[in-house]
Amino acid sequence: MERLHTTVELASVTKHYSHGVTALDNVTIGFHHGTFTAVMGPSGSGKSTLLQCAAGLDKPTSGHVVVDGRDLTRLSERKLTLLRRDRIGFVFQSFNLLPSLTAAQNVALPLRLAGRLPDPELVEQSLASVGLADRAAHRPAELSGGQQQRVAIARALVTRPAVLFGDEPTGALDTNTSRDVLRLLRSLVDKQAQTVVMVTHDPAAAAYADRVLFLADGRVCGELADPTPEAVASRMLTLEESC
Known part of the structure; x- marks a missing residue:
């Protein structure tokens, strides 16, 4: 059996904030190459903080975060910035596209x-991978919300990151x-072995x-493999009781 490569690993990660809140409490978890993981939990459970620490956007108070074989907690600010730029893609709820630029220019x-x-060919490939090869010259105002998010995903993928x-x-x-958009993310995992980690409610x-x-x-209060909407909803109802 092929051994799964871990693209992202959090080891004993804790994050305290100055106002006395512990957003992450000794979290140890790995995300394997070419897999799609959803992160869920009630409001204030630490979902976004986990993502921000894993992506190097926030520093844990203690513990280690390893992305693509590099320990983010040991990198200088400059090296961390370079790693985030080259090896980490991030897509937000808001599309964050520049309205004056075309789709290709945003990517x-x-x-x-x-x-x-x-490289125009690389930009074209990124747009093609999200089904928008024919929208390269369109500006955000000329695109639907779904198309704008696809452009944002293409922009995140253009550096060929280790994790999205x-x-x-x-x-x-x-x-x-x-x-x-979810089918697109699923396709990127299945066809391109892209590692995807997504917070959702x-x-x-x-x-x-x-x-x-x-x-x-x-x-971490457990995980569910091969999830169905019903199984996820059921687990969410009893989550705080079981943790």
Whole structure:
């Protein structure tokens, strides 16, 4: 049996905030290469903090975060910035596209910010991978909400990151459009072995993942493999009791 490579690993990660809140409490978890994990839990459970620490956007108070073989907690700010830029993709609920730029220019932006001359073929491939090869010259106002989120995903993928993090990436979309974006994420995992970690509150969205990781009060409270919307919703109802 092939040994699964761990793309992201959190080891005994704790995050305290100055106002006395413990957002993460000794969390140890791994995310394997080419898998899709949904992270769920009640409000204030630490979902977004887990994502931010895993992506190097926030520093844990203690513990270690390893991405693509690099321990983020041991990197200088400059090296951490370079790693985030080159090896970590992030998609938010808001699309964060620049309205004056075309879809292709928005996708190329991370390369330009890195001081690299964008390869038109690479930009085209990124747009094609999200089904928008024919929308390269369109500006955000000329695109639907779902298409804008697809551009945001293409932008996150243009550096060919080791992991793509999504913080409620379908939260601003209607049900049908959300389904399209989730199918896209599922396809990226199945066809391109992209590692995806997504925070969501929606059991139907979580069911697109290979597994669901449950958090409560900053702690891991179990996981569910091959999830269905019904199984996820049922686990959420009893989550705080079982943790």
